[in-house]
Amino acid sequence: MAVESGEQPFVTWSRVWRRFLQEHASRISEIKYTLFLFRKNRLAVLGLGLILGLIAIALAAPELAFQQPVLVNISGSLQQRWIPSSDVLVGPSWTHPFGTDNFGVDWYSKVLYGASVSLQVGILVVVPASLIGTLLGLLAGFKGGLVEEIIMRITDIFLSIPSLILAIAITAVLGRSITHVMYALIITWWPWYTRLVRGQVLSVKERQFIESAKSVGASPTRLMLHHILPNSVSPVIVQASMDFGYVILTAAGLGFLGLGSAPGTAEWGVMISEGINYLFVAPWMSAFPGLAIVIAVLGFNLLGDGLRDILDPRLRR
Amino acid sequence: MSAMKLWEYVVRRLVALIPVIIGVTVIAFILWKAIPIDPAVAYLGAKGAQKSPEAIAALHAAWHLDDPLPAQYLWYMGNLVRGDLGPSFVNKDPVALNLARFLPATLELTFYAILFALPVGIYMGILSAMKRNSWIDQLARVLAIVGVAVPIYWLGIMLKIFFHENLAVLGLNVLPLDGRLDPTLTPPPTVTGWYTIDSILALNLTDFVSAVSHLILPAFTLGFAQLALILRMTRSGMLEVLGQDYVRTARAKGVPEREVVFKHAFRNAMNATLTVSGLTVGTALAGDVYVESIYGIFGIGQYFLQAALSDGFFDILGYLFIVTIFYVTANLVIDVLYAAVDPQVRLGGS
Numbered sequence: 001m002a003v004e005s006g007e008q009p010f011v012t013w014s015r016v017w018r019r020f021l022q023e024h025a026s027r028i029s030e031i032k033y034t035l036f037l038f039r040k041n042r043l044a045v046l047g048l049g050l051i052l053g054l055i056a057i058a059l060a061a062p063e064l065a066f067q068q069p070v071l072v073n074i075s076g077s078l079q080q081r082w083i084p085s086s087d088v089l090v091g092p093s094w095t096h097p098f099g100t101d102n103f104g105v106d107w108y109s110k111v112l113y114g115a116s117v118s119l120q121v122g123i124l125v126v127v128p129a130s131l132i133g134t135l136l137g138l139l140a141g142f143k144g145g146l147v148e149e150i151i152m153r154i155t156d157i158f159l160s161i162p163s164l165i166l167a168i169a170i171t172a173v174l175g176r177s178i179t180h181v182m183y184a185l186i187i188t189w190w191p192w193y194t195r196l197v198r199g200q201v202l203s204v205k206e207r208q209f210i211e212s213a214k215s216v217g218a219s220p221t222r223l224m225l226h227h228i229l230p231n232s233v234s235p236v237i238v239q240a241s242m243d244f245g246y247v248i249l250t251a252a253g254l255g256f257l258g259l260g261s262a263p264g265t266a267e268w269g270v271m272i273s274e275g276i277n278y279l280f281v282a283p284w285m286s287a288f289p290g291l292a293i294v295i296a297v298l299g300f301n302l303l304g305d306g307l308r309d310i311l312d313p314r315l316r317r
Numbered sequence: 318m319s320a321m322k323l324w325e326y327v328v329r330r331l332v333a334l335i336p337v338i339i340g341v342t343v344i345a346f347i348l349w350k351a352i353p354i355d356p357a358v359a360y361l362g363a364k365g366a367q368k369s370p371e372a373i374a375a376l377h378a379a380w381h382l383d384d385p386l387p388a389q390y391l392w393y394m395g396n397l398v399r400g401d402l403g404p405s406f407v408n409k410d411p412v413a414l415n416l417a418r419f420l421p422a423t424l425e426l427t428f429y430a431i432l433f434a435l436p437v438g439i440y441m442g443i444l445s446a447m448k449r450n451s452w453i454d455q456l457a458r459v460l461a462i463v464g465v466a467v468p469i470y471w472l473g474i475m476l477k478i479f480f481h482e483n484l485a486v487l488g489l490n491v492l493p494l495d496g497r498l499d500p501t502l503t504p505p506p507t508v509t510g511w512y513t514i515d516s517i518l519a520l521n522l523t524d525f526v527s528a529v530s531h532l533i534l535p536a537f538t539l540g541f542a543q544l545a546l547i548l549r550m551t552r553s554g555m556l557e558v559l560g561q562d563y564v565r566t567a568r569a570k571g572v573p574e575r576e577v578v579f580k581h582a583f584r585n586a587m588n589a590t591l592t593v594s595g596l597t598v599g600t601a602l603a604g605d606v607y608v609e610s611i612y613g614i615f616g617i618g619q620y621f622l623q624a625a626l627s628d629g630f631f632d633i634l635g636y637l638f639i640v641t642i643f644y645v646t647a648n649l650v651i652d653v654l655y656a657a658v659d660p661q662v663r664l665g666g667s
Contacts, residue, residue: 157340160645161637164603165621169633172625173348249468253607256470257622272471276611283478290471297466305462 037310044306050299058116065109066095069266080265082110089282099284101274107285111292113266118296121178121251122244125185130240132186133193138232140194141201142224152198155191163188164250171259178261181254185247196239200232207231234311238304245300252293268293326656330649341641342397345634346390352630356382359628360406397638406629407620415632416617416639421510422497423616426539426608427601429513429532434540434547434597439590441544442551446559447578457548464545469604473538473611480534492534495613499527535612539604543597550593554586587658591651598647602640 021028038044062068069080085104092099098107140151158166170184204210205228213227254260255269263270268289275285349356357376361369376382380403381389396403402412445457477494484492497512498504505515505524512528558564559582567581568574605618617636624632 153336153340157337157344160337160648161341161344161641162599162603162644164600164606165637165640168606168621168625169345169348169637172628172633173352175353245466249466253468253470256468257606257610258626269470272474276474279474279478280481286471286474286478290468290475293468293471294463294466297468298463301462301466 034310038306041306041310043302044310047299047302047304047306050295051303054115054119054296054299057112058119061109061112061116065106065112067106067109069113079262080113082264082266089278091282092284098288099282101282101285102278107271107288110266110271111268111288114268114271114289114292115296117178117261117265117267118248118252118293121182121185122248122300124182125189125247125251126240126243129186129189130193130236130243133190134197134233134236136190137194137197138201138224138229141198141205142220142228148198151194155194158188158191159195161188164253167250167254168257168259171254176259178251178255178265178267181251181260184254185251189243189247192243193236193239196235197232200235201228204228204231234307238308238311241300241307242304243300245297245304248300249293249297252289323653323656327649327653330652334645334649337645338638338641341637342394342634343390345637346386346393349630349634350386352628354628356380356628356630359630360404393634402635402638403631405624405632406627407623407632412631412635415620416635419615419617419620420639421616422614423602423605423609423618425511425513426532426535426614426616427598427605429536430539430601430604431543431597433536434543435594438544438547439551442548442590443555443578443583445548446552446555449556457552461545461549461552464542464548467542469538469542470607470611472541473535473608476534476538477611491530493527493531494534497528497531497614498524499531502527535608535614538611539601539608542604543601546593546597546600547590550589551586554589555582558582558586584658588655591655591658595648595651599644602644 057064067082069082071078072081073079082103082105085100085106087096087100087104089102090096090100090104096106096108098111100106101110136151136155140148166188167181167184170187171180174180174183210223210227213223218227251260252267252269252272255267256273257269258273261267261270263274271289272286275282275287275289278285355373357373357380360376361372381392384392393403400413402416404410405412405415408415441457441460445454448454480492481494493499502524504512505519505521508515508518513525513532516522516524516528555578559578564577564582567577572581602618605616606622607618608614609616609618610622617639620632621636623629624636
């Protein structure tokens with residue numbers, strides 16, 4: 001709208017907002033509809049609730065825990081230490097809801113602190129793995145030819161080793177630590193996204209709106225980023241949300257095998273393996289951290305499942 | 318004619334496997350080069366290495382450690398083709414011998430786990446799709462969701478705790494918690510390395526019963542997650558097919574419901590189940606690492622774990638090689654089954 005000279009343009013936030021709503025009306029109604037579908041999907045809401053609960057626990061662990069770890073400087077790096085007490089191998093009670101371990105450390109506090117470790121691993125693995133995988137998948141599907149051939153053959157090779165086994169081998173080679181576990185999981189997880197996105201791109205590429213975008217002169221970059229990517233991304237979102245759970249489960253598994261965090265750390269897998277020595281004396285030691293893993297994985301699984309139904313174009317309208 | 322085509326298809330797929338297997342060994346080799354420590358020192362142990370620098374130098378020469386990566390790779394592959402996988406870092410025996418020694422226990426466990434998971438999963442999947450929204454369906458859906466969320470290593474431990482406590486009360490030893498055979502028994506003479514088969518061949522009933530009872534918990538633990546996955550895929554595949562027109566036509570023609578479900582619908586719903594069965598072999602082989610260590614079964618999974626914890630380079634390489642071969646072969650078998658089921662794949666159609 002051209003402003004006549006001499007007159008001050010009358011701009012208020014409410015106008016800007018109204019304008020924004022008008023311009024994006026179709027997109028907003030789409031989002032509203034998605035939210036409506038989401039609310040109707042009880043399992044997805046339950047999943048989201050579990051995840052939000054987990055995040056809340058991870059953030060509030062210092063307030064909620066009965067016992068705090070102390071940070072000790074061991075050869076230049078800060079490490080968690082849990083102070084022992086005389087309440088050794090005490091069963092679950094009001095003072096120790098999840099019991100104590102063989103050093104008298106409160107297991108409930110340790111499980112709470114484990115939440116943030118697991119969530120961090122989830123984020124630091126799934127985000128880079130899905131980004132790398134998506135990028136390579138886009139490239140392979142869009143470029144075709146030799147580029148596609150090379151990328152997909154490498155993907156095939158990675159997918160022909162069971163991922164847990166490759167992750168164990170990589171962690172063994174790099175040395176035992178939770179950082180190396182994360183590297184190993186990124187290396188084993190990206191190929192799934194590449195395969196997924198490539199398939200998606202190949203089918204989107206054939207659709208008519210791509211043809212029409214091409215005919216009005218859209219550049220390859222614009223085609224890729226504005227047309228193909230947004231239409232290929234929803235399975236990636238579903239996969240990523242499921243993978244959060246599986247990554248948490250696998251990372252804890254590597255910790256369980258003794259390839260991740262050091263013994264004594266508040267990491268669920270390590271805690272389960274510490275319980276093995278007291279299996280029949282103190283079953284709670286293995287039981288509660290494992291239950292925490294189950295809840296976390298369940299949350300991400302339910303959310304992913306729900307998202308799949310919600311984002312499925314066949315089931316929409 | 319069609320048998321010929323299928324045969325061609327198998328050969329084509331087998332040839333396509335060669336670059337994949339070479340690729341896996343290349344990855345394993347790059348991993349080896351990434352190791353920050355000297356393999357010779359790791360092999361001799363810190364003490365042995367201090368004592369004799371000559372031994373280190375000899376190993377460097379024998380293993381081509383100072384050669385460039387491609388030369389070293391060619392040396393290893395040359396040996397591999399001749400069946401020499403190098404010496405083990407775990408027990409100094411040849412890796413090939415170790416793998417041959419420990420493989421049967423793993424294969425036996427994996428076989429029985431899948432033998433349990435596949436039919437039960439398929440049957441429950443069909444049943445829950447048939448009786449949609451009944452209590453059976455609800456139960457199956459909960460099982461499908463929870464089954465994949467329960468970590469194998471945790472399930473194994475919980476089962477051990479549960480059966481220990483309850484069997485201690487009952488004074489029974491029906492479900493042993495460790496090992497492959499009762500320690501008082503002598504293992505049957507080795508023919509296949511599978512205790513369940515060898516004991517039958519030796520006509521030793523006590524060994525057979527003991528071997529089977531030792532397999533129940535580990536096989537259940539290993540199969541549980543696979544069962545959940547198979548159940549889920551079968552159910553969703555069946556639901557999709559059961560809603561289609563030809564199924565309604567079959568029902569309208571008066572075909573008995575059993576026949577509609579198993580003959581008309583399941584044939585076409587099987588694709589999803591087959592795909593996930595291929596994945597199942599991979600997850601089961603990986604799950605062996607956990608299950609074997611929890612139940613004290615010495616198979617290649619436990620061997621691999623020990624090798625990983627003691628920087629056993631040749632052991633890790635050999636294990637990766639063998640597991641990849643099994644996994645890839647399983648997927649090949651699945652693809653061939655696909656082709657046998659689906660003429661479009663078999664005849665190279667679109």
